[in-house]
Amino acid sequence: MGLIESIIKILLVNLILSxxxxxxxxxxxxxxxxxxxxxxxxxxxxxxxxxxxFVFIVLYLLKLPFIHLIGGILLLIVAYKLLEDKQGE
Known part of the structure; x- marks a missing residue:
């Protein structure tokens, strides 16, 4: 799927929600x-x-190298902290 098609799909969903x-x-x-x-x-x-x-800003950010890796690492940190809090109770 091309970038233009992705932008159009995101904008259509955004218009529907708006x-x-x-x-x-x-x-x-x-x-x-x-x-x-x-x-x-x-x-x-x-x-x-x-x-x-914000849609255009996010689309730009997703094209940056290693952004998915950084996001995955941050999600792992958040998940670990949530599990750590549950075990403390």
Missing amino acids: GDNAVVITLASRRLSDHLKKVAVIWEILRAIVRML
């Missing part, structure tokens, strides 16, 4: 005043844009 969140924000803000509804919608739009930016 649409779902927009519906939830709309339902949650339906009893607010008109001014507060506009503020809620603006914040939701800004949040969706920031989420899209």
Whole structure:
């Protein structure tokens, strides 16, 4: 799978989730005043844009060499600490 196809798939999933969140924000803000509804919608739009930016940042980071190795090592450290806490109880 190419990079472009991966980006398109991630963006489509992100758009679907953003649409779902927009519906939830709309339902949650339906009893607010008109001014507060506009503020809620603006914040939701800004949040969706920031989420899209994070997608591109993560895609860039995943192309860095050894990032998967570093991430795996960090996950092992976290898993070890979680197991160590369980055994202490």
